[in-house]
Structure formats: C-alpha cells, structure tokens
Amino acid sequence: MEFFKKPHFKFMKFKYLAFSFSAVLILIGILNITLGKGLNYGIDFAGGTLIRLIFKEQISVSRIRQELSDKGLGASRIQEVGKTEREYIIRTLQEVEGAQLDELEAHEIMGKRVIEALQGEKEKSLLDQGKRDINSIDEEELTLILESSFPEEGQHVAQKILSYRTDKGIIQDYEQLERAAGISPEITSFLKEKTFLGDLAILSKETVGPQVGHDLRRKATQATIWALIGMLIYIGIRFRFAYGVSAILTLAHDVLVTLGIFSLTNREINLPVIAAILTIVGYSLNDTIVVFDRVRDNLKILRKQEFQDILDTSINQTLSRTVITSGTTFLTVFALFLFGGEVINDFAFTMMIGVIFGTYSSIYQSCPILYYWNKIFKPKKGLRK
Secondary structure (H helix, E strand, O other), X not given: XXXXXXXXXXXXXXXXXHHHHHHHHXXXXXXXXXXXXXXXXXXXXXOEEEEEEEEOOOOOHHHHHHHHHHOOOOOOEEEEOOOOOOEEEEEXXXXXXXXXXXXXXXXXXXXXXXXXXXXXXXXXXXXHOOOEEOOOOOHHXXXXXXXXXXXXOHHHHHHHHHHHHHHHOOOOOHHHHHHOOOOOXXXXXXXXXXXXXOXXXXXXXXXXXXXXXXXXXHHHHHHHHHHHHHHHXXXXXXXXXXXXXXXXXXXXXXXXXXXXXXXXXXXXXXXXHHXXXXXXXXXXXXXXXXXXXXXXXXXXXXXXXXXXXXXXXXXXXXXXXXXXXXXXXXHHHHHHHHHOOHXXXXXXXXXXXXXXXXXHHHHHOHHHHHXXXXXXXXXXXXXXX
C-alpha cells in the first residue's frame, strides 16, 4: 500500500523554518520549566499523599480548596476527575511540623487531615457518638459490627456491601443496599442504628516519601540518558558516527519538546509518563533509522546528485511508510486518550505528542542535522561507505 504515488516534495527546502520552529518551541518550554511553572511532578517523584475520593453531591473545586485552606491545607493540589463535580484527586505535600515521624507516617497523618477537613460537622458528631461511616469503613470492621447480631451471615453481607460500594464508588442511601445489593430489611435496619452514610468516600490513597520520590526521579533520568547513549553506540556501529549524532540530537529534540508541552499544560509527570517518553525514544529512532537506511543506499546509487537532493529523495521514498505507520499508531493512542480513563490518560497524551513530533523530527530534524554535519566537517568520502 502506497499513500503517496512517487512523491517529489522538497523537504530540505524548509530546513531553516523547521529549525526555527523547533528552537522556539524548545526555548519556550525550557523558560517555562526554569523560570515559570516548572514541571508538575506526580507523587511518584515528588512524594506526598494522593487521595482519590467521591462525594455524594456535587461540590466545586473552590469550595474544596476553601475547606482545606481553613484547616491549613491550602497548598494541596486539587484535580477534578471527569465533569461530574463529584470525583476529585487531592495531593498534599505538606509535612507535619514538630513531629519526629518518618516520611510515610507524616504523609499518612496529612492524608487523615485532608479527610477530616472535608467531613461535615454532622459526620464528626456521629463519629463521636460511636457510629461508623459505612462509606469509609473497611471489610474487617464492618464484619465485626454485623456479626454482633448476625453471626452466621455477617462476613458474607459485609463482602456484598463493600463490593457494591466499590462498584458504585459511594452508597447514596440504605435502600440502595436492599434493591441492588440484596441486603435484607432486618440487616438494613440494624445498619441504620450502628452506622451512617458519610458524604464522601475514599476510592484510593497512595503515600510516597520524598526520598523515594527523589530516587525514582534520579533513576528515571538515568534510564533516559543510558537509553540515548546505547542508541548512539548502536547507530554509530550500524551506520556511521554522524548518523548516531543526528539520531541522538533528534531524540533529545523529541524529549525536550514533550517536557516543554507538559510544563505548558501543567500535566503531571509520573512513572507511566517516563515509560511513554522511553517508548517515544524507541519509536522515533525506528522511523529515523528507516530514513537513514534509505539514505545510505541512495548514496551509493545516486552518486552524482547533491547530498541535499539525496536526502529529499530518501525521505520521499519512505514517506508512505512513515505516514501509514504514524497514522495507525496515532489513531490507537488517540483512542486510549479519549476512552482509556484517567489512569492511562497522561501516558496516552505523551504518546500522541511523541508520534506527532517523532514523525516530524525524523524528516525535519534528523536529515537536516545530517546535512549540516556533512557540510561542516566535510569527511573525505562524505557519508558514502
């Protein structure tokens, strides 16, 4: 299948424009990282406590921020999940002052403070009376409550209730348990006496110490650098050193553009994003090697042509393959971005950037860099083997 029938585009004609565009984009990103917002490191790298919770009723970000500020937690980051105004991710990096605790214990305390700050006075009063919140209670504690009056079926009922809560996120009323979870009216009446339905439920909670986050950030950087060095060695052996330098500069371009866009959009950088960046490096390199392989062949076949024309010819000969491969890959990651959910959204967003700029750089960065290397250093036999 050929997307283009014998194309003759003059790609190298626009090399100055391409260099200028990339330079401006990278410069804006670097300035924003160093002097502006910087990079928004996720809990994997910055450490802290991340809590994902859901509310019974709609609540605005501004109200959540105000309630946290009233309790001295104003620096917490709040992210809405979806458009329901009910589900949020809250990350806090504050440390417990004056307490001789290890990092994990300190962040666990901060997580509890966030929940307490968002609980209403009515909920706190019921907790003081000894009642338990069925929207936050764990299976073991719920089983103990139920077995006090229903010893034979307490554990089974607790499992059904927790399974239903996990599926729905939060239990709105006790009648739901009767209709949807199949809980008997007798057990429901008993639960009304011993428990209450809180206005929020914790969907997940993660805690990472700052030192762990620092180590992960360092190792992620090392992984990226070693990947680039390994590729430089491989391409230097497989082709020539000039090809290796061109490929590595192209990959560095893709990584810097990706980080710049993440900084400008204030998206969170976490371990899945680092995995996506390493995937981008491999993807972009693969496309670049296809072009370089054709360049090397054409240097032998088209000996009388100018080097710039050989580069244009090589890009045109591989253009259909590049467009088809990039197009199908982009459609896949775009589907993940739209329908993959919040967990994989940042990964898919990174991959979309990588596919777009990896395809662009394999044409408008790698070949122009190779052209200028040949022009500046002027090897005796050029780049012909």
